[in-house]
Amino acid sequence: MGDLIGEVVQSELYYVARSEFDRVARANAPKPALMSLYADMTRLNALYMIANAGSGHIGSSFSAADVMTHLYLSEMDRDGDVFFSSKGHDAPALYSVLISIGVLEEDLLHKLRRLHGLPGHPDISVPGLVTNTGSLGMGISKAKGMVEAARAKGKPKRVYVMTGDGELQEGQIWESLVSAANRQMGELTVIVDHNKIQSDYSVARTSDLGALQAKFEAFGWLCERLDGHDHDAFTACFARLRKETQRPKVIIADTIKGKGVSFMEGVAIDSDVEMFKFHSGAPTADHYQKAVLELEQRLAAKLAALELSPVRVSVAPRPEAPLAASEQVKLFPAYTNALMRQAERKSELIALDADLILDMGLIPFRDAYPDRFIECGIAEQDMVSQAGGLALDGMLPIVHSFSCFLSTRPNEQIYNNATEKTRIVYVGGLSGVIPAGPGHSHQSVREISAIGGMPGMVMIEPCCPDEVGPLFDWCIETHEGPSFLRLASMPYATAAKLPAGYEPSRGKGYVVREGADGAIVAAGLLGVAEAINAATALAQDGKNFAVISLPWLNVVDAAWISEIAARYPVIVTLDNHYLQGGQGQMVLAAIAEHAHAKPRCLSLGLHEVPPSGRTDEVLAAMGLDGAGIARSITDFLSA
C-alpha cells in the first residue's frame, strides 16, 4: 500500500481500501467536496473491479458515480429509504459505494462477476441490494410496489430509482409513470442518468428521446434537470423536491458517460467508424494504466486542496486470461457472413436491431444496406411488431437482440406475428448460461420454453461456425414461418465438426462422435463441446458414448429419434437451458411416444437460476462442464 502515482505497472491492478474512505470522511471538508472525492475513489474501485473481472460496464458506472455517492452520503435516510438502479449495469459503481460505506464487505471488491461474489447485475442476495435489475424498464414499477407496501404497512418511505436514458425507450417506463402520478407517489424520485450514449451510439442517433422534460411533465411528474456531476446542484435540487409531497419526481441528470477519465468520456463519439468503446467489456491494460494515473492525479489534487495527503492505493496482481483466444471459435463472424450473403440474394431482407448493432454483428450489414436497416433502440416490443407489419407487406425481417430479451420482452408480440404465419427470423445473441458474468438477467436459458411452443416456430442452434450459414439459409429458403436462431456469443473451444456434405434436415441430428454404450444428445456451441468433453472423459473410464448434435431445439423427427433410441442403450439429453420446457424434455417425450426401443434415459440441464461467475467455475458448480456431465452419467449408469 502506498502512493503509486507514476508507478502504475501493467501486471498490477489498484484499488482504494475502505480505510482510505474513512480517512477522507473524517477530514473537515465541505460535504460537496467530500462527495466529489468519494465519487472519484468509487470510480477507481469500479475500474479495479471491472479490470479484475475481465468485463463490466465502465461508462455507465462512471456517469452514475456522483449520483449514487450523493444519494448515500447526503440525501437518503439509510435506515428507511431505499435506492436501486433499474438499468443495473452500473453495478460496479454501486458496489463500490456500498463497500465504501460499509454496507458490503470490503473483500467483495475482488469478487465482481465471480461465483459467490458480486453478480454482474444486481441480485438481492447481495446486502444492500433491494431488487434484481438489469432487465431494462422495470425499475419504476418495482419502486411503486415498494411504495405501496410501505403505505400498506403505515410506514411510508422514500424510494429512489436510477434509470438509464436509453432505458427510457422501453415502453414499460411510460406505462409505469401513469399510476405513480394518479396515486400521488410523492415518495418516489427517479433519477435519469442522462449520459447521452447507449450501448452502441448516442441516444439521439439510436432513438431520439425528443422533448424529454415535456414528456415527463405531460405524464404528471415534477421534472427537474441538472448537472449530474455537480453536488451543489444536487443538494439544492433535493431540497426543493422535498417540498413536493404529491407528485412523483424525476431528475434528469445530465451526465457524461465515462466521466472521470478524459479519454473515456464519450462526449463527441458518434460517427459510424467510432463507437463508444467503454460501454461494456474490460479496459485494455494500456487504457487501464492511463485511467488509473489520471484518477490518482485528480484525487491527489482534490485532496491537496483540502490539505489532505494523496490517496493510498492498494495493489493486486492482474489475473491472467483463462484461455488463449486462438483455441476458441466464434459464431458471430459466421452469422455476419450468412446475413450478408442472404441480403445480397434477397432484396426484401431487412434487418432490425435493438441497440446491439456491434454485439449482433450487424455493422457490415448496416454499412452495405443502410436503407434496409432499422435501428429500433431498446424497444423490443416495438421492434417485433414492426417486423410483423413488414412481413405482412412482403418484406423479410431479421430481428436481432440478446436472446434473454428477445424471447421474453416481446413474447406476446412474437406470438401475434406467429398467428399471421409470416416468415420472420429472430436472431438471439448471448444465448445460454455463459458468459455467466452478467448474471441471470442476461443468461438466456429459457428461450425454448418461452417461445418454442408457438405453432410454426422452429428454433435452431448451431454447434460450430460452419453450421451457422446452413441453418440461417434454412430459415430463409426452406421454412415458411417464423424461426429463432439461437446463437452463443461467448467464444468457446469445441471439437465439434459437421459431417461431410452436411445439410440441415428438420428435426434430425447427426453424430459428431461415435460410441456404442450410449449417446449424449445436445445442441449449440457450449452443449456439443461439453458433451464431447464428457464423452472423452467417459472413454477414459471404458465407456464409449456417442455425441449427437441436434440443432433443432423444439422439433424432433419421430422416425429419426426412434432409430436413435434403437441404436443406443442409454440416451442422455443435455440442455444449456432449464430442464422444464427444454430440448431434452421434448426428446424424451418423443422417445416415450414414438420409439419401440426403450433406452434408459437421463436428462441434464439447469434446475435453478444460474449463478453469476466465471465460465469455468459456473459450469463446474452446475455440473455442466465435461467432467460434471461425465460424473452424472457415471452415477446414473451405476444406479
Added chain:
Amino acid sequence: MGDLIGEVVQSELYYVARSEFDRVARANAPKPALMSLYADMTRLNALYMIANAGSGHIGSSFSAADVMTHLYLSEMDRDGDVFFSSKGHDAPALYSVLISIGVLEEDLLHKLRRLHGLPGHPDISVPGLVTNTGSLGMGISKAKGMVEAARAKGKPKRVYVMTGDGELQEGQIWESLVSAANRQMGELTVIVDHNKIQSDYSVARTSDLGALQAKFEAFGWLCERLDGHDHDAFTACFARLRKETQRPKVIIADTIKGKGVSFMEGVAIDSDVEMFKFHSGAPTADHYQKAVLELEQRLAAKLAALELSPVRVSVAPRPEAPLAASEQVKLFPAYTNALMRQAERKSELIALDADLILDMGLIPFRDAYPDRFIECGIAEQDMVSQAGGLALDGMLPIVHSFSCFLSTRPNEQIYNNATEKTRIVYVGGLSGVIPAGPGHSHQSVREISAIGGMPGMVMIEPCCPDEVGPLFDWCIETHEGPSFLRLASMPYATAAKLPAGYEPSRGKGYVVREGADGAIVAAGLLGVAEAINAATALAQDGKNFAVISLPWLNVVDAAWISEIAARYPVIVTLDNHYLQGGQGQMVLAAIAEHAHAKPRCLSLGLHEVPPSGRTDEVLAAMGLDGAGIARSITDFLSA
C-alpha cells in the same frame, strides 16, 4: 323482408342487407348525412352479429362505427391505403362496414364467431383485414412496419390505425410513438376511439390518461381532437391533416361507448354498483328488441329527412342457447370464495388487477378490502413488476388478468420476479381453447410453455369448483415461490369429482374414473371433463380407460408417474394447450426417464393455432371433444 318498425319480436333477429346500403348510396344525399346513415345501419348489423353469435363487443363497435364508416366511405384510397383496429374487439363494426361496401361476402353477417366464419378478433384470413389484432398495444408498431415496407418498395401509402383509450395504458403504445416521429411518418394516422369507458369502469377511474393531447405532442405527434360522431368534423380534420407530411398524426375522437342506442350509451356509468353493461357479451332479448326499435326509428327519421323510404330489414331466427346453464359448473365463484377466505387470514394479501375486475371475480374483494386492491389498468408489465416490489417488501400479491395476456405480455417481468424467489400468485382467467369465440388473441393455450420453465414456478389448474380452494391455499400456505393458477372462465359440464379427503400433493394426480386398459392424464375443467367423456365413449366399445386428473401443469412427481406407468399399459396425455411445451410432454418425458415400465404412449392436444368458433364445433374440429379423443385413442390402439 319489410319495414318492421313495431314488429320486433323476441324469437327473431334483424339485419340490413347489402342491397339496402346500395340503395342509400345511390340516393342524392350529402356525404356526411350518408355516412351517418351508413354508421347506424352498421350498428344494426353489428348488433345482429353479436346477438346471433351470443357474444361480442357492442360498446366499442358502436363508438367506432362513425370513424370506420368515414374512413372507408370518404378518407381512404381503398386501392392503396389501409386501416385496421389495434384494439380489435370492435370487429363486428368493421365487418359490418366491410360487408356494406362489398369487401366481405354478405353471407358472413351470419357467421360471427363461428368456425370458418368471422373470428371474434381480426385475423388476416378474412378479406380486407390486414393484420391480426386483439392483443392490445401492438397496432402502431405494426403500422410502422407497413409504412417502412411501403417506403422500401418505393410505393408509400397511408396507414390508419384505431386504438382504444384504455389501450393507451399499454406501454408499447408509447414505445411505438418515438420512432414514428423520428422517422417522420407523415403517412401514419392514429385515431383514438376515446369512448372513456374500458372493460370495467371509466378510463379516468381505472387509470386516468391525464393530459392526453400534451402527451402525444410531447412525443412529437401532430394531435387533433374532435367529436368522433361528427362527419363534418372528420372531413375538415382530415383535410387539415393531409397538409402535414412529416409528423405522424393522432386524432383523439371523443366518442360515446354504446353510441346509437340510448340505454347503451355509457356516459354517466361509473359507480361501484353500476358498471358499463355493454362492453362484451350478448344483449338480453329484451335489450336487443329495444335497441333494434330505436335504431330503426332513427334510421327511418334520417331517411325521411332525405326523402327516402325507411330501411328494409331482413329477418333471421334467434339461435337457441346450446346448453342449459344448470348443467354447467363455474370456477370463478369458487375462486372468489377462496380469495376472500385467504384475505381474511392474511393481512399482507393484496390483489392487483388489469381492468378485469368483473371477469376475474374481484368485486367482493375490492368492496371488502379497498385499501388492498390495486387497479393497474391495461398495464400488465407494470402490474407484474409492482407485484415484485410488493413481494420484496413483505406483501403477498395476487396478480390477475386473462391467461393469454398474463403469461406473455409481462413474461420477462414474471421471470425477473422469479429470480427474487418471492411468493407471488398469478391468477389467469379465460384459460384454454374455449371459449373459442374471441379467437386466438384470447385463447390461452401456451401458458405452460411460456412461463412454466421458470425455476420455482408451479402452475396448477383445477378440474372442478371444489378444487379451486385447495389449490389456491396450497399456493399461499405451502409453496414458497411463485405460482400460476390457471382457471377456465367458460362454464362447463363435468362429471369430475375430487376423491374423499382430497389434498393437493405436489406433482401427483388422482383417479377420477377407474379403468384398466389405459389411462388418460388431463388437467382442468375442460380437459378432465372431455377425458371422462372420451372414456365413457371408449367403454361402450369395450375399452376401459381410467381418467387421471393431474392439476400440476409443470411439475410431476417421479415416483408417482412411475407407478402410473406400471399400472396402465397405455398412457394418453391430453393438453388444453399446444403439445410442444405442454403438460403431456412433461409427463411423457418423465415416463421415459423415471419409469421402469414402458407403457405405450400417445399425446393429444393442439398442433395449430386454434380457430374461432362455437365451443362444440371448435372442439370437434380439433378432435378434442370426447368423441374425437376416443377416436384418436381407438386409432392409436389399432395402429
